[in-house]
Every structure is written in C-alpha cells, then in structure tokens.
Amino acid sequence: MTPIITAFERSPDGGKGLARDTRVRWALEEAGLAYEVRPVSFAAMKEPAHLAVHPFGQIPTYEEGDLVLFESGAIIFHIASHHAGLLPDEANARARAITWMFAALNTVEPPILDLVTVKFVEADRPWSKDRMPLVVDRIRHRLRQLAARLGSVEWLDGDFSAGDLLMVSVLLRLKPSGMLDEFPGLAAYVARGEARPAYQRAFAAQLAFNTARPTG
Ligand code: GTB
Numbered sequence: 001m002t003p004i005i006t007a008f009e010r011s012p013d014g015g016k017g018l019a020r021d022t023r024v025r026w027a028l029e030e031a032g033l034a035y036e037v038r039p040v041s042f043a044a045m046k047e048p049a050h051l052a053v054h055p056f057g058q059i060p061t062y063e064e065g066d067l068v069l070f071e072s073g074a075i076i077f078h079i080a081s082h083h084a085g086l087l088p089d090e091a092n093a094r095a096r097a098i099t100w101m102f103a104a105l106n107t108v109e110p111p112i113l114d115l116v117t118v119k120f121v122e123a124d125r126p127w128s129k130d131r132m133p134l135v136v137d138r139i140r141h142r143l144r145q146l147a148a149r150l151g152s153v154e155w156l157d158g159d160f161s162a163g164d165l166l167m168v169s170v171l172l173r174l175k176p177s178g179m180l181d182e183f184p185g186l187a188a189y190v191a192r193g194e195a196r197p198a199y200q201r202a203f204a205a206q207l208a209f210n211t212a213r214p215t216g
Helices: 021-030 072-082 091-121 128-150 162-172 184-195 197-211
Strands: 004-008 036-040 061-064 067-070
Touching (some): 004 197, 021 072, 021 162, 036 197, 061 072, 072 162, 091 162
Parallel strands (some): 004 036
Antiparallel strands (some): 004 061
C-alpha cells in the first residue's frame, strides 16, 4: 500500500527543505518506498478533517491503510522498523541507533528551535536581544559535545542510520545561521548526509512540490 504523507501546501521556506516533511521523504527514499503527498494549507491544518489525523494541527502525517501516524520521529521509526537500511539488525546496535534518534529530537533540536523562535517569533520583544546570546551559547554547547562524540568518523555509530538521518535533518535547520561552519566536523557530517542519493531525491521532490504547482 502506497503511504500518503502530508506537507505544507506551500512551505514558508519556498522549498529549502527545512519543513519536517523533508526528513520523512528522506526516510522513505532510503527505504526505497514510493509515496504520495497530500498538500495541506495553513487553514486546512486547523480544521477537523486534518485534526483527526494530527491532533496538533501540523504536518507531517503518514497514512498507510488503517495506520495513521503523526510526529516525524515516530513516522521515521515506523518506516525504519519495517524496511531495511535505516536501523541495524543487531539488537544493541539498533538500540544505540534509536538512542541517536531521540538525542536528535530531544537534546539537539530544542535549542535549535529556540533560535528560530527568538529570531522570528520574538524578534520584536524588548528582551529578545538579551535572550539571543543565551540561546546561541546553548546551541554552541550542544554542537561542541556532538562534534566531540562524532570525532572523525563518518556516522554517529557504525553505518548510516535513522539516528544520522534525524541528526543531519536537525542540524540542517542551522545552516542559514552560519553556526555549523564553526564546527567543520559537523559541517562535513551534514554535507555527507546531504550528498546521499536518497536525500537528494527527497530534497528535489519537496522543491518541485513547493515551486512547480500554481499558487491558489
Ligand atoms: N514534533 C513535530 C514533528 O516532528 O513532526 C513538529 C511538527 C511541526 O512543527 N510541524 C510544522 C507545522 O506544521 C511544520 S515543520 N507548523 C504549522 C503549525 O504549527 O501551524 C516546522 C517548520 C516550519 C516552517 C519551516 N520553514 O519555513 O523554514 C521550517 C520548519
């Protein structure tokens, strides 16, 4: 059964691949799965039909027959659990790869999201300028720790896994800030992720989706 995912009808980033459907597309591409995409407008996201699929009125979602999922991490875990290529078979290696999935979403992504919030959502608040250096320092701290763990190896733990897919996806959000360039090892890690044919296909697909259709 061909899975159906949802994506912004038109992503605010204009196709830079920063919205979270890109990571799901990437996982589907790594697994070699065909998929369909249902566009959702900002208005439709908050309507009952979409809220029945996603309780928080967001994208991405994933439908496969009777199965309806939301949360990009859960969707990618589902894909990785049922198809080869994203999680190792050996039990302990698999547990460690899953640990990196959680680390990406729970430990590395939150401070990065704070940067987006302070830059774009809270920019007009009087305390915003004071908050910025604190947020930037927290990100630097995490990047320093992550860079130390990665060292000079290719992927976080052995072969490429869903842990790397999520970590690279999370770090990509930092690209426009230039902060990744302070950590050449991490910048190279992200570049390795972006160079994967599956990522290239996912990126091209979301770009086409966000640019090829007429606005309406
Ligand atoms: N924890 C959830 C997950 O991982 O799936 C978070 C889902 C989420 O934040 N979805 C966002 C959304 O639907 C889109 S990805 N937002 C609409 C809303 O909440 O009303 C976040 C995102 C949005 C836009 C850009 N961009 O334009 O650069 C990048 C990332």
